[in-house]
Amino acid sequence: MTIDFHTHCFPDALAPRAMEQLNLNARHANLTAHTDGTAGDLIRSMDEFGIDYSVVCNIATNPRQMHKVNDFAISLLSTHPRLIPLGSLHPEGEELEGEAARLCDSGIKGIKIHPDYIRTHLDSPSFDRIFDICRDAGLFVISHTGYDPISPDHYHATPDMILNVIKRHKGLKFIAAHVGGVGSEEEVLEKLVGEDLYLDTSLVSLRPQKAEIICKIFNNHDHARLLFGTDTPWTQPSEEIEFINRASISDGLREGIFYKNAERLLGKVFE
Numbered sequence: 001m002t003i004d005f006h007t008h009c010f011p012d013a014l015a016p017r018a019m020e021q022l023n024l025n026a027r028h029a030n031l032t033a034h035t036d037g038t039a040g041d042l043i044r045s046m047d048e049f050g051i052d053y054s055v056v057c058n059i060a061t062n063p064r065q066m067h068k069v070n071d072f073a074i075s076l077l078s079t080h081p082r083l084i085p086l087g088s089l090h091p092e093g094e095e096l097e098g099e100a101a102r103l104c105d106s107g108i109k110g111i112k113i114h115p116d117y118i119r120t121h122l123d124s125p126s127f128d129r130i131f132d133i134c135r136d137a138g139l140f141v142i143s144h145t146g147y148d149p150i151s152p153d154h155y156h157a158t159p160d161m162i163l164n165v166i167k168r169h170k171g172l173k174f175i176a177a178h179v180g181g182v183g184s185e186e187e188v189l190e191k192l193v194g195e196d197l198y199l200d201t202s203l204v205s206l207r208p209q210k211a212e213i214i215c216k217i218f219n220n221h222d223h224a225r226l227l228f229g230t231d232t233p234w235t236q237p238s239e240e241i242e243f244i245n246r247a248s249i250s251d252g253l254r255e256g257i258f259y260k261n262a263e264r265l266l267g268k269v270f271e
Contacts, residue, residue, distance in 0.1 A: 003262040004054040006202040006229030009042045029149040035233040049237040057112035060088035074106045086112045091126040100137045110140035115156035116148040122157035123164035131169040140173035146181025159187040178203045185213045193220045202229030205239035215248045226257045
C-alpha cells in the first residue's frame, strides 16, 4: 500500500482560478502543476502511479474562507472515499473551538496551516490558540515549513520555530512538511531529528543535491514518525516514490514511510 500524506485539490468550480494563481506563484520556483487541481484529476494521478489513499491538505488562507474550506473538506469524506481530507483553522477565524468540534464530529483527523500565506511566523502567539485547540481535540496539525515561492526571501516556519511550538504545546501531534523545511535540511538534522514531531517526505525529488542529508534525517529520526508525501500537483508522484525506493534506508523503514506510519496516525480511517 502507498498512502500519500500531502496532496492538494479544490472544488471543481474553484480549481481553474486557484490553479491559475498558484501556477503564477510556482513559476518563481520553476514548479509546474501536474494535475488540474480537481479531486477527479488527483484520483487519476493516484491511479497512474499506484497510490491507494491521499491526504488532502486544505488551507484557509484568510478567516473569511475558513468555514467554506472546511465544508469542502467534509464533503470529500462522502464523495471520494480514497481521499482523506484535512480541515484548516485560521488564527483570525471566528469560533475556532466550534469549528474544530465540527471537523472532529464529521470524522476529520487533522488540519493544515501555511504560515507563509498569512505572513505569520509558526511560533507566533497568533497560532498558540489553534495548537491548543487541536491538541485538546485530538486533531493533528501539518504545517508547511521552509522555502515557499509565495515568500521566497523569508521563511515563516524554521526549525527553531518548530522547536518552540512542540516545546510549548506538549502532546500536540505536529507534522513538519517537506522533511522539516525546503532549504533547512542541515538545521533539521541538527535540531529536529529525534524530537517529538512527524516529518513528511514531500518534495524530496526536487532536492537531489540534498539526498544524502535527507537520508541521514530518515535514518536518525524516529522511524515511526516519517510519512510519505508528494505535494501533488507540484511533483510527479513517480519521482517522489523513486527517491524513497532508492534511498539508503532499510526495507522496514521504507514500508513505514510508504504506509504503516500513516495507518497508525490516521487510525479508524482504515479499520
